[in-house]
Amino acid sequence: MENLDFKIRNYLLSNNLYKKLNLEENFNISFLAQGEYNINYKIEDSKNKYVFRINTASQLNLDNQIEYEFNALKILKESTVTPRPLYVDGTKESFDFGILIMEFLNGVPLNYSTDLHKAACIFSKIHTLNMPKNSGLIVETNIMSDRINESSWLLKDFFNSPIPNLDLKRFFHNYLNWCEKNKFLEKYFINNDLLVLNNTEVNSHNFIIGENSYLIDWEKPVISHPCQDLTQFLADTTTLWRSNHLINTKDKDDFLKLYCNKTNFNFKDIKESINLYNPYLYLRALSWCAMALVKYQTEEKLIRNDEIFNKIQQYLNKEFINNLLKEYIDFKI
Secondary structure (H helix, E strand, O other): OOOHHHHHHHHHHHOOHHHHOOOOOOOEEEEEEEOOOEEEEEEEOOOOEEEEEEEOOOOOOOOOHHHHHHHHHHHHHHHOOOOOEEEEEOOOOOOOOOEEEEEOOOOEOOOOOOOHHHHHHHHHHHHOOOOOOOOOOOEOOOHHHHHHHHHHHHOHHHHHOOOOOHHHHHHHHHHHHHHHHHHHHHHHHHHOOOOEEEOOOOOHHHEEEOOOOEEOOOOOOEEEOOHHHHHHHHOHHHHHHHOOOOOOHHHHHHHHHHHHHHHOOOHHHHHHHHHHHHHHHHHHHHHHHHHHHHHHHHOOOOOOOHHHHHHHHHHOOHHHHHHHHOOOOOOOO
16 A cells, blocks of 8 residues: 555546545645554645545445445434545545545544543434434344354454464353353343444544544444443443543443433433443454454554554453453453
């Protein structure tokens, strides 16, 4: 992916796309950010700023990943707390990957100490959207089974790799078995079929906090119970990921009370759903780390982030795992 800024400029000029975006011909291109599955550049002139997003892989195993994200953003426009999508190209003719252009939003990442009320307001606007009948988005109603299946897929190479130690492999076998034995509890979600649009990747750096505040990075949204977003937002594996912060019980309850007040969802039900879902969310989070641990050491990655690799190693530490799961499971690594 060398000389990306040159390729982006040529792409915007060659088909006069810059004119459709109301950009001056001498627009500037600068690197913005990268994740595990995308690379983002900022395009700007004296009046306009956009994000040029290059998708490099699909967490949902979709062939039309970039169109899926674009479609979700179109649905989300009415919430006013997500970026407006402007252009999509999934042909992979000019680039090897899908392309999405959306508005650039000013602000800073969310601070868990000061911005929980803003996050509650953002979630409430998204989770109360009227969803079209045929949205084209994935619907997840068996969320415990889905996390088990997803984690089993993530762990395939991990179990077959000589890199992880036997204690860690044994732990994941036991954890998967525990989740399988207890997945009968997902009848709660089947009987309480509250379905909303979830982002599913709600870490602090996917929020833009400013004069107006937003939730960005919509590469893997699903329609499901709101506890998917709420559980992940409050989970230790999320808050420690980029900020090394733990949310205390009082702040969690205050956040949920404000959220429930704005959505008219029942506080007790929401709390119960989070408690049920938590060990399955942690299964997915830790399984992703196990998968990434192997990939980072065996593959040439297009995107490599040493900060993320260090965090992966921290999360797979024996003491970290035992402390994380002590409220839920009756065995240790």
